[in-house]
Amino acid sequence: TIGILVGASLVAVIPPLAFGFDWSAMFYKALTLLVVASPCALIISTPAAVLSAIGRAARRGVLFKSGASLIDLGNIRAMAFDKTGTLTQGRAQLTDVVPLNGAGEHDLLAMAAAVETGSTHPFAEAIINAARERSIDYEPAVDAVTHAGRGAAGVLPDRRRVVVGNRSMLKRENIAIDELAEETMQGFESQGKTAVLVGVDRVLGVLAITDPPRAAAVDAVAAIHHHGVKSVSMLTGDHERVAHAMAEQLGIDTVKAELLPDQKADAVDDLMRTHKSVATVGDGINDAPALASSTVGIAMGGAGTDVVLETADVVLMADDLSRLPFALQLAKRTNRIIKQNLTFALTVIALLLIGTFLGKIRLPVGVVGHEGSTLLVVLNSLRLLWQK
Numbered sequence: 569t570i571g572i573l574v575g576a577s578l579v580a581v582i583p584p585l586a587f588g589f590d591w592s593a594m595f596y597k598a599l600t601l602l603v604v605a606s607p608c609a610l611i612i613s614t615p616a617a618v619l620s621a622i623g624r625a626a627r628r629g630v631l632f633k634s635g636a637s638l639i640d641l642g643n644i645r646a647m648a649f650d651k652t653g654t655l656t657q658g659r660a661q662l663t664d665v666v667p668l669n670g671a672g673e674h675d676l677l678a679m680a681a682a683v684e685t686g687s688t689h690p691f692a693e694a695i696i697n698a699a700r701e702r703s704i705d706y707e708p709a710v711d712a713v714t715h716a717g718r719g720a721a722g723v724l725p726d727r728r729r730v731v732v733g734n735r736s737m738l739k740r741e742n743i744a745i746d747e748l749a750e751e752t753m754q755g756f757e758s759q760g761k762t763a764v765l766v767g768v769d770r771v772l773g774v775l776a777i778t779d780p781p782r783a784a785a786v787d788a789v790a791a792i793h794h795h796g797v798k799s800v801s802m803l804t805g806d807h808e809r810v811a812h813a814m815a816e817q818l819g820i821d822t823v824k825a826e827l828l829p830d831q832k833a834d835a836v837d838d839l840m841r842t843h844k845s846v847a848t849v850g851d852g853i854n855d856a857p858a859l860a861s862s863t864v865g866i867a868m869g870g871a872g873t874d875v876v877l878e879t880a881d882v883v884l885m886a887d888d889l890s891r892l893p894f895a896l897q898l899a900k901r902t903n904r905i906i907k908q909n910l911t912f913a914l915t916v917i918a919l920l921l922i923g924t925f926l927g928k929i930r931l932p933v934g935v936v937g938h939e940g941s942t943l944l945v946v947l948n949s950l951r952l953l954w955q956k
């Protein structure tokens with residue numbers, strides 16, 4: 569803009585002063601130049617497309633926090649998914665209760681539920697619901713704490729300290745996992761169920777939980793591949809066997825299992841090194857570091873915890889995975905339309921400039937060309953509002 573302002577002034581002044589051209593003719597030419605070369609269409613090329621796309625996305629429940637994340641999403645090469653709550657509904661069901669080492673089934677569930685009252689994890693909900701369904705009375709544990717990616721622990725009114733979680737949770741609490749418990753866990757894991765240990769000093773039982781994938785997950789992964797994303801991976805705190813079983817079912821390329829929250833972020837860093845631009849989709853507190861490390865962080869809105877909604881660049885408000893391919897396609901189309909706009913705007917300016925210098929374009933034609941191209945760029949961008 570500054571270049572054009574200076575250029576037009578020079579055209580008005582230099583030729584008459586230096587070469588004796590006619591003042592009024594050069595003044596007219598300078599005005600024409602000012603009109604045709606003003607980069608209105610060029611400048612509106614990107615914001616018009618981005619705003620249309622953001623508006624379109626919002627109407628379908630996809631919230632982009634910035635235009636930059638929309639453009640970045642269109643250039644994504646790899647996508648990583650959290651498993652629990654993202655690829656699955658997060659409406660986990662408790663299927664089996666296996667008491668060990670002399671514990672009773674009733675007591676086992678009561679202990680687990682008492683400790684899980686402090687947790688918002690889908691598994692906590694499954695355990696509490698199961699206790700409620702069986703009309704098991706329990707008093708919430710005091711000082712219940714949760715460890716992201718591991719489990720929960722707390723002290724019962726009778727002073728017993730109960731630990732609920734995966735192998736790494738029990739290891740952290742120095743509770744040995746005996747052979748029978750390990751065998752029971754592996755049995756469930758080979759069926760694709762997550763085995764959750766309950767322990768007080770020693771393992772008192774194993775709970776099996778299923779968390780089926782969302783109905784939309786298979787199609788979403790296929791569509792994401794179709795839109796040119798080369799690598800789709802699963803990052804999960806769950807066990808290797810359970811993760812692999814689900815990945816195979818959903819057509820996911822690579823699996824990284826048994827990850828703690830910062831290991832999820834490290835896994836994203838690895839993906840960033842290989843693929844340069846990565847989108848990560850998650851729902852839990854434990855996913856926030858991974859979302860922050862990726863080019864575009866995407867949160868499941870309905871199931872998402874506050875921290876992850878805060879960290880994310882994009883929120884799927886409807887909590888629906890089928891919106892993901894839609895968002896990806898919209899982002900790609902936005903980038904295409906921005907390129908069309910820029911090419912068109914620059915071409916029109918170049919043609920008008922040449923025409924003006926050759927003396928073929930008078931001011932009225934210049935105005936029509938300039939305003940016309942700006943309108944066409946805006947109209948071209950508005951097409952994004954009708955993206956299917």
Ligand code: ADP
Binds near residue numbers: 763803805
């Ligand atoms: P994902 O990465 O798939 O979302 P998480 O990181 O939330 O999974 O959890 C990983 C594992 O940690 C679970 O598979 C479960 O074994 C254990 N875990 C986490 N939170 C809890 C909890 N509140 N109760 C029991 N187990 C839990």
Ligand code: MG
Binds near residue numbers: 652
């Ligand atoms: Mg999760």
